[in-house]
Amino acid sequence: MQTPYLVYLVDDETSLLELLQSYLQNAGFQVRAFQSGAEVLPVLEEPEQPHIWILDIMLPDIDGYELLRLIRGKSDVPIVFISARDQDMDKIIGLELGSDDYLAKPFLPRELVIRVQKLLQRTYEKGGAAVPAPIQASYEDWVTIGPYQISEKGRQVKENGNQIELTTKEFELIVYLLHNQGLALNREQILTAIWGEDYIGSDRAVDDLVKRIRKKMPKFPLETVYGFGYRMTRT
Known part of the structure; x- marks a missing residue:
């Protein structure tokens, strides 16, 4: 039996967080939810990391931009930004910092699910659910x-x-x-x-x-x- 993809979801709106978590779980994903940047920081040091992050920009303590920088310092897994602020500016900044997709609030939860599915398919070509293994020391294709x-x-x-x-x-x-x-x-x-x-x-x-x-x-x-x-x- 295939192990589900692991999604880390960060949003401070309790009702939206619960709704998105429910949709993602119903789509077959394993979801771990967080409501603040402070909750995320210790997780970045854990050995198990997700296949994809979904980050809200507007958080009560550490904003999504800073979290994205911290995540990118450790991993290149896909990151989706969600935001209710100025769409064009947030999208440009997010892309410059290294996000892979952007979704402006309000949006349909099903749209987020579809985007996550497509992004995971493109990133993990074979559909395997394990986090990619660490890069080996040398290859013959340099x-x-x-x-x-x-x-x-x-x-x-x-x-x-x-x-x-x-x-x-x-x-x-x-x-x-x-x-x-x-x-x-x-x-x-x-x-x-x-x-x-x-x-x-x-x-x-x-x-x-x-x-x-x-x-x-x-x-x-x-x-x-x-x-x-x-x-x-x-x-």
């Missing part, structure tokens, strides 16, 4: 791009031997570009490849993702094709 060493199988990027911490989508875009070196890719192609055909949102997400990669990997040969999209030059 590719060198300038000062960077990239391992698709190991999901690692290093610069002169030093590990570069990347989110799931940052790494997936780098691999997608590697597989399409020299080709001009429009934003729609990138959205479909990285977020999936069911993605609902602006293509600004692509620009934000590229911005983060350029900040972390300034020597990566990624060009802007003005009025169209992006291209990784051949090395």
